[in-house]
Amino acid sequence: MDFELSPLQRERYAGVSAAVAERFAEHETCTDPELVRLAWKDAASIGLTGMCLPEKHGGAGLGALDTALGLEAFGRSCSDMGLVFGVAAHLLSCAVPVWEFGTDEARDLLAGMAAGDLIAGNAMTEDEAGSDVGRIQTTATRSGEEYLLEGEKSFVSNAPIADVFVTYAVTDPSAGFLGISAFAVPRDLDGIVVGPPLPKMGLNGCLAARVRFEGCAVPARYRLGAEGGGGAIFQHSMAWERGCLFAGYLGLMERQLAECVARTTGRRQFGRKIAGFQAVSHRIARMRQRLESARLLLYRACWLLDQGRTDVGAIAMAKTAVSEAAVANSLDAMQLFGASGYLAGAGIEEQLRDCLPTTIFSGTTEIQLELIAREAGL
Template sequence: MDFELSPIQRERYAGIGTAVAERFAEHETCTDPELVRLAWKDAASIGLTGLCLPEEYGGAGLGALDTALGLEAFGRSCSDMGLVFGVAAHLLSCAVTVSEFGTGEARELLAGMAAGDLIAGNAMTEDEAGSDVGRIRTTATRSGEQYLLEGEKSFVSNAPIADVFVTYAVTDPSAGFLGISAFAVPRELDGVVVGPPLPKMGLNGCLAARVRFEGCVVPAHYRLGAEGAGGAIFQQSMAWERGCLFAAYLGLMERQLAECVGRTTDRRQFGRKIAGFQAVSHRIARMRQRLESARLLLYRACWLLEQGRTDVSAIAMAKTAVSEAAVANSLDAMQLFGSAGYLAGAGIEEQLRDCLPTTIFSGTTEIQLELIARETGL
């Protein structure tokens, strides 16, 4: 085993972190679509929208682990986790899917995705279907060289500013899991209706909305993979998302830990620094332990994915460890900052709100535990 990053990896990590810190030094979380798109262009100029996309389309051609390291640096240096999450979701659940399974005109979308000119949204979740892919009700009926798409997706990250939607629909109702197909749907097609932005508790820099397909005619060349392969394609996209996206939260926890150390060494009570109280120092020690434990699991899961060994349990354990550590550490940070952390402006309350949904999106913690149990032989 070798736990050291290579000189190239360290240099790339530091370079991304420095570039992000410079570009987003004065950036504040915003929900104005035009301002959000400008922030995306800044992220794209650093190469964050194309980390693992093929070089021939303008990407960096990185593997899973190096992609995770890039997103970790992004999350460490940018306080707008909504923006970080939106870029990562665009890259991992959408662009990677188009890269691996798209052909012809669908692959022509990749250059725009890598450059950040085309923003993608993953249109999978429905009111009655989340991790249970088999319950989706959106249909795609084939007629010659096109499909008629009908249905509604209930929560699509990036939807208000998205230019293309990677979506899943039933093409053969009698085939169950094998009757689902995947599509890359340009927003410009007639019948794509994007609802207003959804109000959320956190990750406000990532706009989300419902998306309806009303008699939307999609050319067959926008289908991803073979007809009926949508379920398997979705599972592969989740391997990338669960494995790499959560590295951004390692970056957030690293930044948060440094803020807590600074706070507790600067603040004095009862004649001494509060870091000198065991109740405080042990809380910080636990924060670091959670962070480093989660980091090891995530790096291992990404390394396995990079080796072509999609280990479902390794990815699920990493996702669970990172999400639970992010929530626990944010609660600890709130205690360490006290009333100052509860007030808007210090950043701690925003970190907590941004971390809470990690136990829900990309499959809830309960779903991850079921996957781990199943892989354990239960």
């Protein structure tokens, strides 16, 4: 077992981290669509929007672990976790299935996606279908060489600025999970209605909205995989998202830990540095332990993906470990910073808000525990 990153991996991580720090030095979380798109172009110029896509489509051809390292460096040096999340979701839950399951015509979208010219949104969640994928109500009815999409998606990340929607719809109501098909839907098709940005408590740099399909005629060439294969495609994309996206939060926790160390070694109370109080030093020790434990699980899950082994249990454990560590560490950071951490502007309260949804998106913690239990034979 070799736990060392290679010299190339360390060099790439340092390069991405430095480039992000330079490009986003003056960046602040914003919700203006035009400014968000400009931030995406900065991310694309570093190569973050196409890391795991093949070079022939404008990507870097990286594997899962190297993609995760890139996202970790992104989260380490960029305080706008909404942007980090949005870029990762675009790449992992949208670009990956288009690349692996799309027709040649659908794959023509990849060059724009890798360059950040086309932003993608994953349109799966509905009011009555979140973790229960088999309950989606959006339908896709075949009509010659087109599918007519009807239905509404309730929470689509990147939707207000998206140019492509990777969506899932029922093509055979009698087949259950095997009756779902996947599509890459260009935004400029008629019959797509995108709602206003949804107000959220965190990840504000990732705009989200409801998306409604009203008789949207999607050419059959934009179907991903075989008809009825959408459920399996979604699961595959979630393996990539759960395995790699959460590396961004490793970066956030690394940055957060450094801030807490600086704070506690610089602040004095009762005549000495507060880092000298055991209650403080042990809190930081536990923060580091959570971070390093979660990192090992995530790296292992990504390594397994690179070996062609989609280990559902390993991915679920990594996702759960990172999300729970991110929330716990953010609560600890709030306590260590005290009132100054609670105030807007210090960044600590924003970190907490950005970390809280990690236990919900990409499958709730409860769903991950069910997957882990199933892998254990329960």
